[in-house]
Amino acid sequence: MGTAARKFHSSSLGRQPGSPFGDRTEHVLAPTDTSCGEDAFFHRNDALGIADGVGGWAGVGDADPALFARRLMHHASAEVARFEDIDDEQFAHYHAAAPVDILRRAYEITLDEMEALGVRGSSTACVVVLRGDELRVANLGDCSLTVVRQGDMLGTEEHSDGPSDAQVFRLKVQRGDIVIVGSDGVFDNLFDDDILDEVNQHLPAAMRAAVSPFHVDPRAISRAIAERAKLVSEDTRYAESPFQMRAMQEGLYYQGGKRDDISVIVAIVTDLEDSPDRR
Numbered sequence: 599m600g601t602a603a604r605k606f607h608s609s610s611l612g613r614q615p616g617s618p619f620g621d622r623t624e625h626v627l628a629p630t631d632t633s634c635g636e637d638a639f640f641h642r643n644d645a646l647g648i649a650d651g652v653g654g655w656a657g658v659g660d661a662d663p664a665l666f667a668r669r670l671m672h673h674a675s676a677e678v679a680r681f682e683d684i685d686d687e688q689f690a691h692y693h694a695a696a697p698v699d700i701l702r703r704a705y706e707i708t709l710d711e712m713e714a715l716g717v718r719g720s721s722t723a724c725v726v727v728l729r730g731d732e733l734r735v736a737n738l739g740d741c742s743l744t745v746v747r748q749g750d751m752l753g754t755e756e757h758s759d760g761p762s763d764a765q766v767f768r769l770k771v772q773r774g775d776i777v778i779v780g781s782d783g784v785f786d787n788l789f790d791d792d793i794l795d796e797v798n799q800h801l802p803a804a805m806r807a808a809v810s811p812f813h814v815d816p817r818a819i820s821r822a823i824a825e826r827a828k829l830v831s832e833d834t835r836y837a838e839s840p841f842q843m844r845a846m847q848e849g850l851y852y853q854g855g856k857r858d859d860i861s862v863i864v865a866i867v868t869d870l871e872d873s874p875d876r877r
Contacts, residue, residue: 637781637861638667638721640675643870645697646863647674648741649723650781658718666719669711673704674725697725697736698764724779728867733777735767742785745769746776746797751790775867776814783860784823786841787830796822816864823862830855 636651649670651663677700680688688695701723712719722739735743745752752769771777776797784793800819830837834854845852 636664636667637783637859638664638671639779639861639863640671641863641865642675642678644728645675645678645700646726646777646779646865647671647724648779648781648861648863649721650739650741650783650859650861652720652722655719660716661718663719663721665717666708666712667721667723669708670704670721670723673707674700674723677703678727693729695727695729695734697727697734698766700727701725701736701738701764722782726777726779728771731770731772733767733769733771735769736764737767738764740782740785741780742782743767743777743779744790744793745771746778746794747772747774749794749798749801751794771867773867773869774814776816776819777865777867778819778823778862779865780823780827780862781859783831783856783858784827784862786858787827787837787839787855787860788823789840792826792830793823796826814866816866820862820864823864824860827855827860827862831857831860 636653637649638651639648640646649667651665651667653663655661655663677688678695680686681692681695683689704725705723722741724735724737724739724741724743726743727734733745737743752775778793778797797819800814800822830839832855837854839855841856842852842854
């Protein structure tokens with residue numbers, strides 16, 4: 599028995615500290631790559647990616663971590679697109695697509711470009727590929743991913759045979775699953791229960807047992823998560839945050855959230871009506 603083809607119905611939102619929220623972007627069939635401060639991201643109907651330029655380069659004259667993150671996501675999106683190009687050798691390997699290989703190729707191209715420009719930089723990154731009912735994830739650094747199904751969060755399975763330093767995860771998904779990918783500006787400020795609370799507020803109780811993806815608005819969820827992360831990041835007196843908890847575990851006094859670029863992609867797993875013939 600074959601596996602049903604799936605696709606993402608996605609929306610993304612990004613903001614910089616101290617700035618108002620920009621326009622949301624939503625794409626189902628077309629790729630997009632977008633930036634926010636030192637964050638950058640892309641989303642397609644079969645892949646998602648997010649990167650966070652390393653802020654440690656601040657003050658280094660020839661460094662531009664924001665440019666590094668933007669180029670990395672641009673090339674990651676382009677690498678995914680190769681699997682859809684019938685004239686490209688990658689077309690024959692569509693079902694074997696591995697996000698860690700996509701990330702590696704994008705990283706190598708980005709390094710060459712940055713070297714040619716005489717600019718330095720680095721970035722964390724998370725690339726997600728959907729093939730059939732399998733979500734494949736390569737995560738390098740502190741960007742994160744979570745999946746919500748019928749009002750509950752799912753775990754991920756880590757594989758130790760990845761060919762690079764990236765963590766490699768695989769997860770079986772089904773129609774209606776909600777995939778959330780965010781930079782550390784989201785996950786440093788929101789606990790899992792906070793994110794789940796925002797998602798569930800957009801899922802009517804009657805739908806949590808059998809969610810129809812066409813009745814869930816990823817734009818509303820991405821905006822709600824980003825706004826809540828923003829509120830916590832700007833509260834240095836009363837808010838509790840994962841960043842605060844980790845600081846306290848290290849014996850450091852810290853109160854409230856962490857001001858940072860905040861980028862989040864929310865994607866709903868739906869059925870793919872027209873799957874390319876790759877026989």
